[in-house]
Amino acid sequence: MLRGDITVAIRNAVMHELAEVGYGRLSIEAVARRAGVGKTAIYRRWGNKLEMVLEIVSDVAGRSVPLPDTGSFAGDLQLIMMIVHRALQHRIASQIIPDLMAEAARNPQIAETLQAALHTHQQAVGEKLVGQAIARGELPEGTDPEVAVDMILGPLYWRLAVSRSPMPDDYLEKLTTAVTAALKSTAP
Amino acid sequence: MLRGDITVAIRNAVMHELAEVGYGRLSIEAVARRAGVGKTAIYRRWGNKLEMVLEIVSDVAGRSVPLPDTGSFAGDLQLIMMIVHRALQHRIASQIIPDLMAEAARNPQIAETLQAALHTHQQAVGEKLVGQAIARGELPEGTDPEVAVDMILGPLYWRLAVSRSPMPDDYLEKLTTAVTAALKSTAP
DNA sequence: GAACGGCGGAACGCAACCGTTACGTCCTGG
């Protein structure tokens, strides 16, 4: 009968620790310290650091985003961009995500988890978005959903998580029109 | 009179170690082991891990890429994409870059170094590219170089360094036409 | 051929974590 409040404290501590020092330097002792908890409480729940992080992260990341359908492609696009924008603005998320992405490049288990939590989901959204737009006649028949996803998420991710340069007010608008134009041009 | 061959061995070892375990877990002892070198040889050259990594990385990253001018915007774009594509395909680079990007989010010194080595440079290329295209009448007057850089590098980086999904043969072509169309639409 | 200096290797004391164990306390369910 593990105590729920303790579990919550640990989960929070892991997320914060992950943001501060990254996966590579995350230590169980530091997590316990931060959570105000004994190491035993942690080892009672998970077998080791990797298992713990994967379970916690995939739980957080797995909370699915509702598939948008605002009625128009421009609207859907704007909505998605706002959602991603908000998510990547979040201080903790914007530290953890790039860190785990980098870690995934060398740890297959992490890669698999992120793949399951993000990529699959993201692909579904992309396909739905593009599918709707094609059905409405807003995008040409052969539009590639893969390219679409890259064009939508790539610049945002680059700007917010990599380049980290300040984002002018009209930036999202510009990006939206740019992406729309881009996708309209990719007919086969 | 430090021996050059030893310095080279250390530099290589650092790059490989960085790729394998990341900055967070990089240890001087491991670098020395891999380079077949005593720790003393390392401490004789740099004061600590951060200093060492920064010096080595900024040296490698600082080797400037020639600014393209193929005569047409489409050509410039294609060239840049090929260059970035090649760079991010490189096994070691594709591990180190996301890792340091993530690290930069929490270490100002790393952030500054990467900024100096990459961002400044990248901005210059973007401005030159867009400037040329505007002068040739290939892009509208008010095209924003910032957005352009994000639209060019974002999707590529996302695909190669984050999503890491396989890249179809015609992908670069599609991306090129998409980006061209996108930028033509961003007039004020 | 002697002095110099960079070299690898080994060991230093110190600190942080690992994963495990024992203990005593406190809460809860029966």
Add this chain to the structure above:
DNA sequence: CCAGGACGTAACGGTTGCGTTCCGCCGTTC
């Protein structure tokens, strides 16, 4: 009211890495 179990604390032996020091070796330089 009692048994069980989850809790925090503390300590365990072992590993790893830090940054430093000392040694003996060897190639230069003069």
